Amino acid sequence: MAHHPSSSPSPAGRLSVAADGLVFAWPDGTALFDGLDVAIGAGRTGLIGRNGSGKSTLLRLLAGELAPQGGALRVSGDVGYLPQDVTLATGQRVDEALGIAGVRAALHAIEAGDAREEHFTAVGDDWDVEERARATLDGLGLTGVGLDRTVGEVSGGECVLLRLAALLLSRPDVLLLDEPTNNLDLAARERLYAAVQSWRGVLVAVSHDRELLERVDRIADLHEGAVRLYGGGFSAYQEAVAGERAAAERQVRAAESDLRRQRRELAEARDKLASRARYAQKMYASKREPRIVMQMRKRTAQVSAGKHRILHEQRVEGARERLAEAEEQVRAEQRIRVDLPRTRVPHGRQVLTVRDAELRCGARGAFDVHGPERIALIGRNGAGKSTLLRTVAGELPPVSGTVRAHVPLRALPQRLDLLDESLSVAANVARLAPGAGDNRVRAQLARFLFRGRRADQLVGTLSGGERFRATLAALLLAEPAPQLLLLDEPTNNLDLASVEQLAEALESYEGALLVAGHDVPFLRSLGITRWLLLDGELAQADPVTLEPPGRG
Structure with a gap:
């Protein structure tokens, strides 16, 4: 059963967004979240993670644009959502894009002497809407953008800021931003940074922009369907992860040492048991004791040897499991290594x-x-x-x-x-380097992290990060x-x-x-x-x- 985000007003200090046991899969059955739990309170949060980890999808779920297959979503108050690819109708007026066209029309009608009740209802308490709109536009560097201009007259970066202005004017309790600095020039980025820093409600921003991520109160790291929260901006997050990685690497070294010791003890135990077996066989052959006594000792030795062997093998297996767990804690990212x-x-x-x-x-x-x-x-x-x-x-x-x-x-x-989306990664690279043989193409692709069967993936099935690596490989390996x-x-x-x-x-x-x-x-x-x-x-x-x- 799908659960939509529940919304309820809440004092500023208690504003939050939360997911409990969130389950979401794409129509083809590909699972993205299976029991995701996360709670984010008031303040600015930077949501990071690998391409394909589900950052944008999580924002869309919180915004109510997607419905989960299970679990619950809770959002305090009204939500404003800025998607990654902002598109506005070019013929639309700026006041329409800001969502204030109806209020403006009612205001102008009242000023012209039309005192019908419907105009006063449309205005409500928003008598200063034009002043607020211009102040918001000015604050985002859109001073020259008049309310009666059309969207087609502004640049792509200005469209992003215009959509953000609309959200700020609506005064949401929760603001969700997906890669808001894409295509913004340096001046526009600075204005967006200022808007983010002045935000007092809940703000969650998916971003790769380090300057923006330094201005948040916490980092939420989405990794393999789970979210971990780190206090401070991106530099503090890097320090924390470096500390975790160092501790995990120490655990790996300790687990490797334990595994070597357990294997050595197992080998020594097997040698000792083999020596005892040879001695027992020798005694049996010499018939120094009654046959029934020797058979009883042989069975006892076999049982004891079996228990000893099982004990040491269990210890080795336990050491292997500890090593695997320790290695899993080391989140060393894969690196591109290529000579050009x-x-x-x-x-x-x-x-x-x-x-x-x-x-x-x-x-x-x-x-x-x-x-x-x-x-x-x-x-x-x-x-x-x-x-x-x-x-x-x-x-x-x-x-x-x-x-x-x-x-x-x-x-x-x-x-x-x-x-070409219909071709594999290897075929695309070969197309741009026709003189290179298949072995050479695949050897080079392995350095771009496309090893073995990954090189045979169709480009159309790749995630954003994989598509980027494939494109970069095709460019740099071209002839x-x-x-x-x-x-x-x-x-x-x-x-x-x-x-x-x-x-x-x-x-x-x-x-x-x-x-x-x-x-x-x-x-x-x-x-x-x-x-x-x-x-x-x-x-x-x-x-x-x-x-x-x-x-x-």
């Missing part, structure tokens, strides 16, 4: 030339890239970063000027739609080897483990990198050598302020 010598670009070699280029979005710029530079491309939403990368990749011609790559290049698009790699918002929708895997894989990359993104901690982890800011014109950016030198 063919991507090497000699130092100083010309890789890319952009001369007096005007892009389709109207932005202009000129710059050169030499091997093996690592360049971060930053700028506000809608500035043209993706357009520039697509122009460099040859997908879009420049309006004027020259954009020319001098080496083989590959591009990782924002949407991971590079691979000719890419000596210029273009990455467009590569951390969007990736879990923290996948972000780390991407950074580690790129450590082995020896070509030039051009990365567009807003995730500054990730960009810094790549060893960026130059920062470029696109804001109408392309300019160098100060690596400390991430603004043109001399500004701010």
Whole structure:
């Protein structure tokens, strides 16, 4: 029987969301939660976990968008939910997107002299709704967005903030955010961080954004269908997990030592029993005692030996179980390990030339890239970063000027739609590296964690993190080897483990990198050598302020 979240008003200090024995499976029977228990109180909670662990699904269950097959959900008060992919009708007015169009219309009617009761009922106590709406929009950096404008006039990042503004205006008791910083530029992220920090009810945010996760009161780690809570932000969580891992590794070493000792004692016991058996056989052969006495001793020795052997084997099995339990406590994430010598670009070699280029979005710029530079491309939403990368990749011609790559290049698009979903991971890689044999393809894929039968999985059946790894493998193993790699918002929708895997894989990359993104901690982890800011014109950016030198 499906159970919908129960909602009841509650004082701010007692607000919470909770799941008791939650059971949820997809229509194909794939179980996601089987008896999940979690309770999250007032304050800010960062929900983390691997891609496919069920973070977004848990939010949808709490929001009432999905119904569990069993268990109970309890949510105190009204819920506001910001999904991962925000879509608003482009023809919709901003006040309609904010959910205040009806109240505004009633207010304007009253101001025009229409005193019908229905208008006063529509307004209720919300006489300052327009002032609150503008203050909320201003607080999120949407100062220039008028209430009568249409949604089609705002950028994708502004749509996210507009949807968040609508939630804040509705004053929910519980706010659920799913990857809220995706596609937001640096300024918009800062405003969202401020909104999160000022929240006083229950807030649960699924995110891979470390800056956001440092601003929460606790981390909820969803792992294998269970949630563990850690106090503090992401740094405190990392310290706690490192401590747990160190303790678990000590337990593994102790269990391994115990297993070796039990095996040694079992071997010694078997040697001793074998020696006794040989002595008994010798005595029996020499007939030094009556036959009935010797047979009785033989049976007693066999029973004793059997009990001794069983006891030691039980101890060995117990040691094996303790070792398995200890090893399970060590949550060492799998790491991508790959050598990419063919991507090497000699130092100083010309890789890319952009001369007096005007892009389709109207932005202009000129710059050169030499091997093996690592360049971060930053700028506000809608500035043209993706357009520039697509122009460099040859997908879009420049309006004027020259954009020319001098080496083989590959591009990782924002949407991971590079691979053929009807083909296996191995077949997709082989398609981009036709000169590589099957053995070589599979040997390389194993380094991207696609070992054995995993390499034969159809791309259409992969989780988000697996699809990302498959796409990255196909790009980096392609022939000719890419000596210029273009990455467009590569951390969007990736879990923290996948972000780390991407950074580690790129450590082995020896070509030039051009990365567009807003995730500054990730960009810094790549060893960026130059920062470029696109804001109408392309300019160098100060690596400390991430603004043109001399500004701010």
